[in-house]
Amino acid sequence: MIDLSKIQKALHLDELEKIRVELLGKNGVITKEFKRMKEIPNEQKKEFAKNLNELKNKAMELIAQKKSQLEEQALEEQLQAEKIDVSLYSNRSEIGALHPVQMTMDKIIDFFVKLNFSVETGPLIEDDFHNFEALNLPKYHPARDMQDTFYMNDGMLLRTHTSPVQIRTMKKQKPPIRMISPGAVFRRDYDLTHTPMFHQVEGLVVEDKDKVSFANLKFMLESFLVEMFGDVKVRFRPSFFPFTEPSAEADISCIFCKGEGCRVCSHTGWLEVLGCGIVDPNVFKAVGYENVSGYAFGLGVERFAMLMYGINDLRSMYEGDLRLMEQFK
Ligand code: DAH
Secondary structure, eight states: OOOOOOHHEEEEEEEEHHHHHHHHHHHHHHHHHHHGGGGGGGGHHHHHHHHHHHHHHHHHHHHHHHHHHHHHHHHHHHHHHHHOTSOOOOHHHHHHHHHHHHHHHHHHHHHHHHHHEOOOOOOSEEEHHHHHGGGGGOOOOOOGGGGGOOOOTTSSOOOOOHHHHHHHHHHSOOOOOOOEEEEEEOSSOBBBBBBBBBEEEEEEEEEEETTTOHHHHHHHHHHHHHHSSOOOOOOEEEETTTEEEEEEEEEEEOTTTTTTTOTTTTSSSSEEEEEEEOOHHHHHHHHHOOOOOEEEEEEEEHHHHHHHTTOOOOOOOGGGOHHGGGGGG
């Protein structure tokens, strides 16, 4: 007798397939029975064929049934195995890190706060008076071209530097003043070392007349630059800013080649890092100060960060690429 009961007992699809071949394959037991037909006496042939066809149909039906049952079971097993419990806790909590610009800014602020400077802020959207006019940059003054400005329709503008916070602080307070002002500034610029938004730190010291000299400014900035960049030489070069007179730019000896000359310092051995000077009398006049003296300075935070962390494309700092950012953990 041909036993169909093992179809029911198949546990897996491949086992069922094996059983199907055993029964109905080219050499299967049922197939073989059909080949036996010619040995059957004529009068029994009809009965034999009928029974055999019934058996074959029964086997096919049982296999199909079992197959769909096993397929359903396999799907169910797969779903169970791949199930994700979204309510489970993950113990892999990533610890974030500060952005290199923020770290640099914090370091700068720390230095000046220890020297008793206050930290002042001002609006990002400025008017012409605070951003230019009061800083001795009258309309049509050619030095306005030093800063490619974003203007709004109503005549307001995105501040091009943090210097306007000098003006706001002097109008709000009375001397003596020792302040820095960190924050975002905006200019129409975009290349390896410029982004349309970047950060500056402005500094201002105002004291009684004749109390503040260029020597004070020089000593303070030298200490600051050594604190930031380590063992560097500092030099001051005469320069021009409308809001200071005399004005200077401060350079540090190149931190990459130690002053020997390399690509980063354009083979000069020096890196320009900030602008500074003695506050121009016209600036004091604009805020109604008399009989005072002061110095000021301004620096780009991204430039400091690029030098401190060896980043060569400023734009990469604002692409949010975690592969870069994770290096600062
Ligand atoms: N405001 C200048 C700039 O954005 C930087 C600067 C230079 C600020 C000299 C100062 C200064 O206060 O004295 O390029």
